[in-house]
Amino acid sequence: MALRLRLPHRATTAFAGSEEQPHLGARVYAVQRVGAVLVALFLLVFALLGFASGQHFFSTRGQPVLGMSSNGLLSTISVVVALVLLGAAARSARTASTVMIVLGPLFLLSAFVNSIVLETRLNVLAFQISNVVFSVVVGLLMLLLGAYGRISARLPLDSPYAHPSTDEANYVDERPGTPEEVAAEQAMREAEIAVVQHTATPDQYQRVQAMAPMHTRADRRRVWLESDAADAADEDRARHVVASPGHGVPFLRPRAGRRLPWHRAGPRRS
Secondary structure (H helix, E strand, O other): OOOOOOOOOOOOHHHHHHHHOOOHHHHHHHHHHHHHHHHHHHHHHHHHHHHHOOOOOOOOOOEEEOOEEEOHHHHHHHHHHHHHHHHHHHHOHHHHHHHHHHHHHHHHHHHHHHHHOOOOOOOOOOOOHHHHHHHHHHHHHHHHHHHOOOOOOOOOOOOOOOOOOHHHHOOOOOOOOOHHHHHHHHHHHHHHHHHHOOOOOHHHHHHHHHHOOOOOHHHHHHHHHHHHHHHHHHHHHHHHHHHOOOOOOOOOOOOOOOOOOOOOOOOOOO
């Protein structure tokens, strides 16, 4: 017997090129983690410069810092947010993404609320128009970074956030795959139509009744094929009985709706 030596196939150019490209999951995680760190560092610098300016904690007329206004309370909040972002980025990119998706709307809400209380006693964060614009920009930026590669109508299959839906995961292809199953599907339809039109044979009626408890297309087809196999076995057994010599052959009752090509064997009366 000849032996074949199987050699490993040489990788194609397309496959080699795909290996050189960075994996989508690594790129998504890198963008989310680096984005969270950069936003946190900017907030941290803003807060430290605010503390260094010697501002009052609850002053509604803050000190100018990086083109914005700040007081002690706003600097403290900026430090807390920066530490939360740094901790989330250190934990995992998924955590950083979730934190930014939560903090982004909070920054937008802060911009909206503080824009209403500008130049009033309720302006406890010493906001100015530049602070409002900054909160809107940072809020949208964190939403964009947190949702990058995670929130989309249809994510790529290699996305780390791509999960098949329950229907897709539980989907089973029930289409006929063999000529016998295709023929069975056609016969099933004809039998069901005949039952509805009250023109079905007893055999068709019995088969449709047997398929009624089944809920899937594959199970209904299986019942039909089992009936075909049983009928074929009965015919083979009937032919075998007819071909056997001797008398006193036992009488086999044919299936309803099917006429068997044999009769009861026995001595003829003269």
